[in-house]
Amino acid sequence: MLGAFLSGLTVTCAAALFTAGCVILARRSTRYPSTAPQRVPALGGFEPETHAWSRFHVRYYPMALLFIAFEMEMMFMYPWAVVFVEEGVTALVEMGMFLAILAVGVVYGWREGAFRWQ
């Protein structure tokens, strides 16, 4: 079982290192260094006044918070999916209750406008 994870990890690291290697090699071995006018961000012609990195006003933060709570449901559903056929109808009813409870949360969020751009 650990062998499978090992080969998965090896494949991931191989793909990542190959891509990173190509990009780093290209950036190191380029014959044209980037001059100041080239480094200006591409906005169609004029310069920005400030850095782009700033306290970016995310407009969907209530949805993001709602999502973290909703994500926990996945943690409980994966094991449930494995034993579903064994447990039969009781599993269906229990998960039905669990989903209904969390669906109430989503409906509440929708009614309060959590999914609209604030």
Place this chain on the structure above:
Amino acid sequence: MTLAFVVFAAAAVWTGYRVFRTDSMVRASFLLLASFLNVGAILVLMLAEYLGTALLFMMTVEMVVMALFMVMFMMNPAGLNPMEMVHQPRFAAAAGIGSAAALAAVALFGRFPANPVDPNAATIRALGSELLGGSMLVFESAGVTLLATMVCAVVLSSHRGRFGDGDEGSVAPPLEPGGDHRPEDDLVDDADGGHHMHHGGH
């Protein structure tokens, strides 16, 4: 196997340390994500494969949301200027080392029963039947808690409810009931009276 464990453990601790030492907030949250990924890998090495992989995707999403909020609320979010948002550093370091030493002592001197999990047990199937059987109460109460979390998160953070904007006609309450001195006035010695943020750090 032990080599993998040593690599993951060292990576987890080092990225954990770097989280509080780096300037850029985005790097801090994704270093914490790297620490979680390494802990997930260690869990997989300990044959808790469902916990390990579930930790991966659960923490990834949380760290993305954490990165969003860190960049939203931290001054100098990208670490262009050096970040020195630290107070009482020595006390904190002492407390940290103290707690680590105490727990390490428990680990070293405690005697725990040796009852390792057998490698080819169907751990996920056991967890599934446990969730539906023995600890079904935990499963459903977690559902209700998550519902409460959802409602509370939306109430606290969403500016606009069903009935329009949250702060129409509401002003932050003054410190003394009835008085007009509001706490943030002594924070901000601004002359122009606007919502002038207190810059320049300390």
Place this chain on the structure above:
Amino acid sequence: MTLVTVLLVAAALIGIGVWGALSQQSFVMLMMGIEMMVNGAILAGGAFWAFTGGGAPKGQVLVIVAMAVMAVEMSIGFALVVAVYRARQVDMTEGVSSLRG
């Protein structure tokens, strides 16, 4: 890869979490410290499940509950940070000490 070594790593993570939570001024970095502590707790829980619990499913349920605690804590924590920032335009722990009664 014995129980003791994994617990030492968990202790180190919890120690870093405590140091981080106490030393940082901003709310969000404080929550990063708490997340680091829960991270150590999850690792310790997994270690006890694997080495002493004998694969008992209740051990896994405990770790999942720990993850649920982390999710709930983070969701409510950031909701509070948003509410406080909207009221006070400040996200340092000093700035809000005036909340005390």
Place this chain on the structure above:
Amino acid sequence: MPVFAAAGVGGWGQTQELRGVPELRLVTTPRHASVLLVTGTVPEAHLVAVQRVHDQVPHPRAVVTWRAAGTAKRMPGATYVTGDAAAVVTAVQRAWSALEADPWSTAVDQLPDVEPNEWRGIGPFGQGGEGMMGGTPYGRPMAMTGDDPDGLALDELRLTLGPFLDALPAGLVLDVVLQGEVLREATLRLDALGGTAADATLPSEPSSAMARSGLRWLAHALHVEGLDALAARAAALASRVTGATDRAALSRHADALMRRVRRTGVLRNLHDVGVVPGSGDAAHRWRERMDAIVCALRDNQMPDALEPTRLDTARDLLADALPGSTLTAAISTIVSLDVGGARFGAGTLR
């Protein structure tokens, strides 16, 4: 052949027709291009912008100017083209093969290699800043906070979306204050009004001239909404509209194109986006203009729906339509208004 088209006023229409040419590939940002194509008259105010876009094209690069007038004439090392689209294609291919033969013959930067602000060595670590927010770290100051009806006073980005941004038509310059992704203020600069020379490539006969400029607008609008293949089809159709050709075949093709555009759901996406007093929402303007193109081709009329919005009226419309909308909605509104100077000979608009 990746080409970035920097279109001055009057040259914008012809560049949209190049989308239909299989040999050229118009890219959205100078960074992906090898050849910079400057068309039409570039007003004096946009000279710095042209030079910056020229410098932003990565080496090895070449410049081709097409029917250039004004400042574009002074682009050093550029090959001038005054013919039609085929001439441009050959010029681009020749410039490209010259580059492949000798990569060192790339065009030199036109702006001086000077940092925006002096920052090296200032501040505790020489990164140009003092304290947490002050100074100009690495050459630029950091954004400052501004109020927002959402109650969270966070940083606002003051940007100038330049004359040669791929999504903005006809050398439009938009000064924008962004709070997150939502616009707080948006003002349209009027310095492009000066160069409204008549567009010589349009057929003399007014109704087909209107139809052709309408199809050019449709090509650019489809590209901005993410439908590059349909934009190429519209551009190819536009280049076939000359005074003499038989109108029945063209109007049938145009009708088929309009039906296919409606099936992509773009009108549903633009529903109540950019509601402007007097001309409804963006979907309404699209529908109106698409029908006008077909009827201009079929029954040789001059529908006023194809009249481009004048720059100054657009500025007033946008001044109250854009604040509060997201950047994507704002760009879709500007594109649906078909802003820009005169496109065809009948009475240049001042």
Place this chain on the structure above:
Amino acid sequence: MSDVVSLSPMLGVAVIGGTLAIGAYGVVVIDRLLYAAVAGWPLSLAWAAAQPAREVATVIRRQPVTTEAPDMILWVLAPAAYAGLAATALSVVPLGPGVVVADVRTGIVVFGAAEALAIVAIFLHGWAPNSPLPMIAGYRFVGVALSYELLSMFVLIAAALPAESLSIGAIVESQQGLWNVVRQPLGLPLFLVVTAGVTFTGPLDIVDANDIAGGGAAEDSGMAHLAWAAARAAMLVAFAAAAAAVFLGGWIGPVLPGAMWMALKTLAVVVTVLAGRHLLARVRPERFVRLAWTVLLPLAFLDLAIAGAGSL
């Protein structure tokens, strides 16, 4: 389960590397052909087949320009992580009967983790160059990504119900009699929405969008742009293979060998997603967030209910 043995790491790297390379090349060729077909140009396979080679030749020699104060580590890490995650996603998918690189018992959980980490990679790719338009594209993407990510997990769990296991190999085995696309009709459409989202092709192309001048890739030039485009094509191949395995019966098929069936089904999914790119307009991000939470999520619940009832 059949005697599935996961390939040794080195062989796995070769198999996954080869599949992703050929797949990415195929994606670009199919995209060019569909572009020419919709644009009304003369359809010539030779022209489409030569396009990638010519483009790569020009892009490799181009100068990789940097911006003023980028986060260079994250800028290099983003395409590398995205390509690595495409390899992870493909490694848990069985490419033939008994041929799988990483036969883990929690296949769809690893696939969900790879998809979640892809959100991180795409956000970092927008954040790293310190330029306004890519940053806005990155933030726009996270809003949409959080909305459709739940769909993929619901749909994969629904597919895992009859298989009684989380490993994708078992899911393919469980489709011996009836494919999941028939048994759970809502599964494949929702998964195609997720595929379009993760690889931002088609209506969900809000990351490298034309309306903000190329969005996330506005500052990439030369090899950085090539790496990003190749990683994106590889991710599309990985997700198409997963869709083929989980919903279209994977390597199950009457006459042809298993791997051939897998390739044909993956090709079909790739053509569908890329056709969506040229025939459907880009959605508005804020409207898609509302649509995903209020319409697509209930559909995912319904799909789960159908799967639950069906596999009892």
